[in-house]
Amino acid sequence: MNEILEIIEQDPKKDPSEIALLTGYSEKEVQTRIKELEDSGIIRKYKAVIDWDRVGEEYVYAIIELKITLGDRSGYDTIAHRIASFNEVRSIRLISGDHDLSLTVRGQSMKDVAFFVAEKIATLDQVQSTVTHFVLKTYKEDGVPLFKQEKSKRLAISP
Amino acid sequence: MTDVKKFLSDKIKTVPPSGIRKYFDMLIGMDDVISLGVGEPDFVTPWHIREACIYSLEKGFTSYTSNSGLIELREAISDSFHNDHGVDYDPEDQVLVTTGVSEAADLALRAVVNPGDEVILHEPCYVSYKPSIILSGGTPVPVSTTRDNEFRVSGEQIEAAVTDRTKAIILSYPNNPTGAVMQKQDLEEIADVIVEHDLLVISDEVYDKLTYNGKHTCFSSLNGMEDRTILLNGLSKSHAMTGLRVGYAMGPPGLISAMLLIHQYTMLCAPITAQIGAIEALRNGEAGMQAMVREYNRRRRFFVTGLNRLGLDCFEPRGAFYAFPSVESTKMTSMEFAEELLRQQKVAVVPGEVFGQCGDGFLRCSYASGLDELKTALERIEEFLS
Numbered sequence: 001m002n003e004i005l006e007i008i009e010q011d012p013k014k015d016p017s018e019i020a021l022l023t024g025y026s027e028k029e030v031q032t033r034i035k036e037l038e039d040s041g042i043i044r045k046y047k048a049v050i051d052w053d054r055v056g057e058e059y060v061y062a063i064i065e066l067k068i069t070l071g072d073r074s075g076y077d078t079i080a081h082r083i084a085s086f087n088e089v090r091s092i093r094l095i096s097g098d099h100d101l102s103l104t105v106r107g108q109s110m111k112d113v114a115f116f117v118a119e120k121i122a123t124l125d126q127v128q129s130t131v132t133h134f135v136l137k138t139y140k141e142d143g144v145p146l147f148k149q150e151k152s153k154r155l156a157i158s159p
Numbered sequence: 160m161t162d163v164k165k166f167l168s169d170k171i172k173t174v175p176p177s178g179i180r181k182y183f184d185m186l187i188g189m190d191d192v193i194s195l196g197v198g199e200p201d202f203v204t205p206w207h208i209r210e211a212c213i214y215s216l217e218k219g220f221t222s223y224t225s226n227s228g229l230i231e232l233r234e235a236i237s238d239s240f241h242n243d244h245g246v247d248y249d250p251e252d253q254v255l256v257t258t259g260v261s262e263a264a265d266l267a268l269r270a271v272v273n274p275g276d277e278v279i280l281h282e283p284c285y286v287s288y289k290p291s292i293i294l295s296g297g298t299p300v301p302v303s304t305t306r307d308n309e310f311r312v313s314g315e316q317i318e319a320a321v322t323d324r325t326k327a328i329i330l331s332y333p334n335n336p337t338g339a340v341m342q343k344q345d346l347e348e349i350a351d352v353i354v355e356h357d358l359l360v361i362s363d364e365v366y367d368k369l370t371y372n373g374k375h376t377c378f379s380s381l382n383g384m385e386d387r388t389i390l391l392n393g394l395s396k397s398h399a400m401t402g403l404r405v406g407y408a409m410g411p412p413g414l415i416s417a418m419l420l421i422h423q424y425t426m427l428c429a430p431i432t433a434q435i436g437a438i439e440a441l442r443n444g445e446a447g448m449q450a451m452v453r454e455y456n457r458r459r460r461f462f463v464t465g466l467n468r469l470g471l472d473c474f475e476p477r478g479a480f481y482a483f484p485s486v487e488s489t490k491m492t493s494m495e496f497a498e499e500l501l502r503q504q505k506v507a508v509v510p511g512e513v514f515g516q517c518g519d520g521f522l523r524c525s526y527a528s529g530l531d532e533l534k535t536a537l538e539r540i541e542e543f544l545s
Contacts, residue, residue, distance in 0.1 A: 003453070003457075006453070007457070018461070021460060021461045021464055021465075022457035022458075022460055022461050022530075023457065023460065024460050152201060152203075154194075154197050154199060154201065155197065156183075156186050156192060156194040156196055156197065156507055157179055157182065157183050157186065157194065157196040157197065157507060157509065158196070158197050158198045158199055159177075159179065159198050159285065159286045159287070159335075
């Protein structure tokens with residue numbers, strides 16, 4: 001099972017027939033297992049990692065750290081779920097250290113992101129303070145390096 | 160003009176030239192070649208290991224080390240064998256760090272072989288054993304392994320090759336070029352012959368970590384074999400560190416000290432940068448290594464199935480990263496097949512005869528290449544066969 005997941009995590013487009021060859025399962029078994037993994041929510045979604053900079057799309061990303069004051073009856077989950085519901089929020093995590101929640105936000109411009117933080121996040125009752133770090137350049141995304149990698153220098157034949 | 164050949168020693172004239180040479184020359188200047196001819200991982204050395212090497216240079220660790228190798232590295236090696244195989248080697252006097260396993264094999268042979276001594280080796284095998292035996296003054300006695308026996312060597316075969324001049328045998332499993340492995344009981348059969356005829360084993364187990372569907376048995380872990388085994392291993396294959404050149408030998412102190420004697424007067428020590436990388440690899444490289452092994456295993460299944468589908472009969476290789484298909488169905492010799500395949504379809508494989516006469520009729524195909532390359536290679540081979 002983990003073997004199939006490891007392959008799909010690397011390449012969600014891989015054909016079940018090829019996954020079968022790689023793992024030694026039959027094609028039918030692979031299809032059944034993938035279906036199970038999808039149905040149970042273990043596989044959440046199939047996604048592409050896109051280098052938007054090269055398309056010329058000028059998205060602005062920011063990492064925003066929040067200090068949270070917990071209310072009487074609500075915990076971190078409640079406020080995190082609320083914040084997660086905004087489309088602008090790409091990821092949200094509970095973290096250790098000086099801050100409590102860390103968000104990644106994407107907008108069309110700096111103004112866009114600043115407005116979102118000021119109007120939608122900072123105004124929440126539980127949010128005590130915010131720190132916004134604008135992203136200047138992304139070098140690696142989700143395990144994928146976005147910079148040019150050296151080609152192999154192996155000899156064509158070696159003993 | 161002086162004929163410089165007259166200066167050459169008689170011994171060097173008896174070492175056969177590499178069978179790979181001519182083939183290698185054909186490759187020069189060809190573009191778009193997919194090579195399945197490479198005897199090394201396609202992975203780059205994991206970054207944490209490279210970083211340890213870089214830090215060591217920044218800190219100015221550029222000196223010689225102890226001839227035996229850094230004690231921290233010898234301890235890490237010793238610990239790994241204790242944990243993996245339950246065999247114990249004292250890092251003080253039973254572990255010698257060498258510049259790759261090739262050096263270790265050379266040292267072992269030079270330390271034990273007298274002129275005229277015979278050394279048994281099973282073929283097909285790694286290309287350097289035979290020349291190393293000759294250079295050490297010994298006589299190589301090849302024993303052929305076969306497809307029918309999945310390229311395992313049997314105790315019987317070894318026994319049949321033993322004479323009163325036999326000093327040692329070289330074992331190399333998991334095997335380059337066949338991908339064959341030996342089960343524990345296969346090795347025990349050989350151990351019996353070793354005891355019976357009072358022989359020494361030089362066991363090159365550099366591919367031990369690349370064993371699929373089963374666990375590798377370390378030869379010296381067999382009953383009574385610790386004193387009769389020089390165990391050779393290294394980090395080239397397991398941690399994708401070929402060019403860093405770190406191997407090691409382990410064995411009884413009396414043999415290791417003799418090997419150390421040669422090593423200290425010739426090589427002095429393995430490069431310190433690589434040794435520091437090796438410590439990092441052994442202490443913190445397990446997860447990265449396992450990930451590479453899982454990846455090789457997938458390619459292995461994919462590629463071997465593909466070869467068999469094309470009618471190139473291939474037994475299931477359970478070790479290393481080689482498939483060793485037969486070209487019998489094509490009526491070509493392996494050299495013809497390899498040369499024509501390279502010329503027509505630009506896929507490089509190594510003809511089996513390079514690894515011993517009995518390798519003729521087979522090809523060594525390395526699956527240590529990206530999956531896309533393996534796919535394209537199979538397509539091109541299919542085109543070639545049609």
